[in-house]
Amino acid sequence: MRNVPIVTIGIPVYNGEKVIGERIKKILNQTFQDFVIVISDNNSNDKTNEICKDLSKNEDRITYYKQDENKGPSWNTNFVLGKAKTKYFVWAFADDIWEDNFLEENIAILDNKPNVVGSIGDVKLFNRIENGEIKIKKIENLRKFQYVHPVSGELEDKIRFYLNYNMSSILYAVFRTEKLKRANVLEQFSNPIRWRSAFACVLSIIREGDLFVTTNNNVFKEVKPTSGSTIQYMRSTGYSFSNILLYNVPFTIWFARDFGMRMFLQNFGYFLKLNIKSTGGICAEVIRIIKRISCGQPKYW
DSSP: OOOOOSEEEEEEESSOTTTHHHHHHHHHTOSOOOEEEEEEEOSOSSSHHHHHHHHHHTOTTEEEEEOSSOOOHHHHHHHHHHTOOSSEEEEOOTTOEEOTTHHHHHHHHHHHOTTEEEEEEEEEEEEEEESSSEEEEEEOOSSTTSSOOOBOSOHHHHHHHHHHHOOOGGGGSEEEHHHHHHHOOTTTTBTTBOTTHHHHHHHHHHTTOEEEEEEEEEEEEEOOSSOOOHHHHHHHTTOOHHHHTTTTHHHHHHHHHHHOHHHHHHTHHHHHHHHHHHHHHHHHHHHHHHHHHHTTOOOOO
């Protein structure tokens, strides 16, 4: 009987035909090999299904699920975590890139530091440029710990630090499965869909232990060469117009409820600025779209 592997790699994907094959092949070449892969295809309408089935035929470590309807990114991300029965778990999104020692380095940290709930390498960004062939253009960080930061100590200090740090890329770390499942709030934020679900999940994880950032491996996250409209993104992912103007209010309410009024009031200034800034940003974008229409330019949402 085969021993239970150490880590589950969860890959939620939708219409990933351009990247999913290479992503899986790179994972299979990790220096750490004691893993299983769970792929959840959120009812793709491209060749994702064909590619995943072909790769799983000769690799018994891969379990592939094709969903019969698209239930949204939060649901799909939640689904692969729910299938994990191993000691450790990591989300591997289809358009990301890991260095070959990613699993080895971060699992070693978790094995040797019982207080650490999640470990990750440095996070850097890249553009995927298509011009006849796909080329990767990596973007150097401007400072250390630009997108992920270690945190330890008292819970109140950790929460205060991460609220002001305001980054959620640590969610791509290798985690202790049991603690991640206990901290996971993605389902709460998917019905109805609400803003900052990933960041809420990070704050919940901090309650379970410390976060560690290694210096010997990198995670590369894809970003688009040009920025888009916040309203356009929200509309494309299911937000109603009534939920857009005050889109950080549900996150604020969630924090007050889950962390208690004492901690909420300790960080009241942060939430006040967050909601003023986000509402102001939406209003400014509405003004920009009105200006575009009045000038005869095409609207972007």
